[in-house]
Amino acid sequence: MNLRPLRTLTPRLVAPALAIVFGLAVVASQPAQAQTFRVLHAFTGGNDGGNPSAGVTLKAGYLYGTTYAGGDLACNPPHGCGTAYQLKHGGAGWTFSNLYTFTGSDGAIPTAPVVFGPDGALYSTTEFGGYNGTVFKLRPGQQPRPHSARARESVLHTFAGGTNDGSKPIGVVFDQAGNMYGTTSSGGAYGDGTVYKLTASGNGWTESVLHSFGLFLDGQVPYRSVPVLDNAGNLYGTTYYGGTGGWGTIFQVTPTDTGWKENVIYNFQGGADGRYPYTGLILDEAGNLYGTTSDAGTGGGGTVFELSPSGSGWTFSLLHGITGTVGNSCGPQLALIMDAAGNLYGTTGCDGAHSAGNVFKLTNTGSSWTYTSLHDFTAGSDGALPISSVALDANGNLYGTTYYGGSGCSAKYGCGVIWEITP
Numbered sequence: 001m002n003l004r005p006l007r008t009l010t011p012r013l014v015a016p017a018l019a020i021v022f023g024l025a026v027v028a029s030q031p032a033q034a035q036t037f038r039v040l041h042a043f044t045g046g047n048d049g050g051n052p053s054a055g056v057t058l059k060a061g062y063l064y065g066t067t068y069a070g071g072d073l074a075c076n077p078p079h080g081c082g083t084a085y086q087l088k089h090g091g092a093g094w095t096f097s098n099l100y101t102f103t104g105s106d107g108a109i110p111t112a113p114v115v116f117g118p119d120g121a122l123y124s125t126t127e128f129g130g131y132n133g134t135v136f137k138l139r140p141g142q143q144p145r146p147h148s149a150r151a152r153e154s155v156l157h158t159f160a161g162g163t164n165d166g167s168k169p170i171g172v173v174f175d176q177a178g179n180m181y182g183t184t185s186s187g188g189a190y191g192d193g194t195v196y197k198l199t200a201s202g203n204g205w206t207e208s209v210l211h212s213f214g215l216f217l218d219g220q221v222p223y224r225s226v227p228v229l230d231n232a233g234n235l236y237g238t239t240y241y242g243g244t245g246g247w248g249t250i251f252q253v254t255p256t257d258t259g260w261k262e263n264v265i266y267n268f269q270g271g272a273d274g275r276y277p278y279t280g281l282i283l284d285e286a287g288n289l290y291g292t293t294s295d296a297g298t299g300g301g302g303t304v305f306e307l308s309p310s311g312s313g314w315t316f317s318l319l320h321g322i323t324g325t326v327g328n329s330c331g332p333q334l335a336l337i338m339d340a341a342g343n344l345y346g347t348t349g350c351d352g353a354h355s356a357g358n359v360f361k362l363t364n365t366g367s368s369w370t371y372t373s374l375h376d377f378t379a380g381s382d383g384a385l386p387i388s389s390v391a392l393d394a395n396g397n398l399y400g401t402t403y404y405g406g407s408g409c410s411a412k413y414g415c416g417v418i419w420e421i422t423p
Contacts, residue, residue: 035375036423037375037419037420039382040063040094040399040420041096041408041417042407042415042416042417043067043408043417044409044415045069045070045409046070046073047071047083047098048067048070048085049069049070049083050079050080050411051067051404051415052065052068052402052416052418053067054110054113054389054401055389055400056087056391056399057114057116058391058393058399061089063086063418064099065084065085065113065401065418066084066111066114067082067083067085068110068111069081070082070415071098072101075108076109081108081129082108082110082126083099084098084110084124085097085098086099086140099122099140100151100153104129105129106129106134106155107129107130107134107136107155108129109126109127110125111126111224112170112171112172113171113226114138115172117178117180118178121137121138121139122137123137123138123156123172123180125169125172127169127170129155129158130158132158132165132167132168133166134155134156134159134169135155135157135180135198135205136154136155136156137154138151138153139151156198156204157198159187161186165187165188165209166183166184166186166187166196166209167185169182169196170184170222170225171183171224171226172226173226173228173229179197179198180198181196181197181198181210181227182195183195183225183226183227184196184222185223185224188209188213189214190213190214190215192212192213192220192221192242194209194210194213195209195210195222195235195237195260195262196209210235210253211253211260216243216246217242217244217264218242218264219239219241219242219251219264220239220241220242221240221242222239222280223240223278224278224333224334225237225239225280226335228282228283234254234255236250236265236281237251238278238280239251241276243264243267243268245268245269245275247270247275247296248275249267249268250264250289251265252264265307265314266307266316268293270296272297272298273293273303273316273318274295274296274321275293275294275296276294276295276296278332278333279333279334279335282336282338287309288307288308289307289314290306290336290338291305291307291336292304292331292332292336294329294330294331294349295331297321300325301323301325301330301331301348301351302321302322302348303319303321303322304318304320304322304344304346304362305319306319319362319369320371323351330350330355331348332346334387336389337389337390337392341364342364343361344362345359345398346360347359347360347386347387347389347400348386349386350385352373353376354378354379356376356384356405357385358373358375358376359375359386359400359421360372374421377402378405382405382406383404383405383406383414384403385405386401387403395422397421397423398420399419399420400418400419401417403416
């Protein structure tokens with residue numbers, strides 16, 4: 001197993017896309033607001049982990065997350081196989097704890113956000129371990145063996161790869177019945193990833209592959225696209241490649257009487273609408289989908305968009321074109337979040353004032369969207385490459401991670417940080 005310091009996105013050469021016309025909202029760019037930024041933890045690359053790529057999950061004053069590297073350095077030497085961690089808020093500070101250290105056979109290289117299941121346990125995936133990745137469960141507060149400081153881990157599914165199963169899973173989501181769904185970025189019938197379902201069965205879980213990507217017009221490679229579920233049980237996500245122009249797609253997977261059917265509901269054109277959607281989607285109460293692309297668009301650095309149901313189809317609206325350099329795929333790397341007022345928050349991987357990424361907000365005024373950069377990373381002690389989502393608490397504080405930077409380790413690019421922005 002070779003640890004990659006960061007997946008390099010290399011746009012595929014495809015035929016030029018057809019021009020399309022958008023109903024653009026008038027969007028003004030605003031300077032950074034008066035925010036307070038601070039680092040809550042700088043990773044050392046050792047027992048605490050290193051290079052977090054997925055952001056954090058909030059619950060009851062705790063932050064939970066995973067790291068790509070660090071932990072047991074004998075696993076995948078000299079980098080380590082990653083960790084799961086917890087930050088507890090108390091008084092004016094935060095206390096960091098290692099929840100679990102991955103050893104390879106139980107999973108390796110967790111790159112997706114953790115989620116809470118119906119039973120209150122933490123669930124997520126590792127890209128490697130068992131060679132093709134795992135779905136795992138963590139029960140905080142239990143200490144079954146030396147590797148586990150504060151949690152018991154269970155491997156729920158190990159991916160087989162090949163044509164009959166996926167490989168390299170990225171995150172999970174639960175439905176109301178307690179079933180899990182996810183995507184893999186490779187494997188399946190055509191080698192370009194799958195959508196799968198895990199159903200509790202006795203003391204274990206049974207996997208069903210719902211769709212295999214790889215037919216070009218169908219979409220290819222759902223890199224970090226954790227699917228979202230609507231009230232009817234339909235799944236939505238993105239593929240990085242494929243579609244009519246080769247620039248990626250938005251897909252829907254629908255349950256039918258004879259199985260599951262995949263529909264492409266939008267094909268990116270590679271121009272003003274952007275290209276290479278690296279992240280998944282979010283869904284509002286009205287059934288509108290929001291997402292991002294990592295490249296191109298009116299500003300060159302990717303886009304933020306909305307897809308709204310309209311009759312028997314969908315209407316695409318460009319909300320903002322991110323300023324950046326075409327061809328770098330430096331735009332958002334994980335899904336947006338939305339607050340109660342309908343405002344959107346996200347990060348860019350390597351755009352921003354210092355080309356080290358930034359945290360941004362899109363304010364919904366009702367008729368337009370206003371873009372504000374909340375923090376531009378400097379690649380110093382504040383971190384670099386926030387290839388993560390952000391989390392928002394009830395007081396309006398934002399939390400997230402950076403893959404590089406920080407002052408916690410001596411590695412050339414740093415081992416990353418956990419950060420907080422307070423209004």
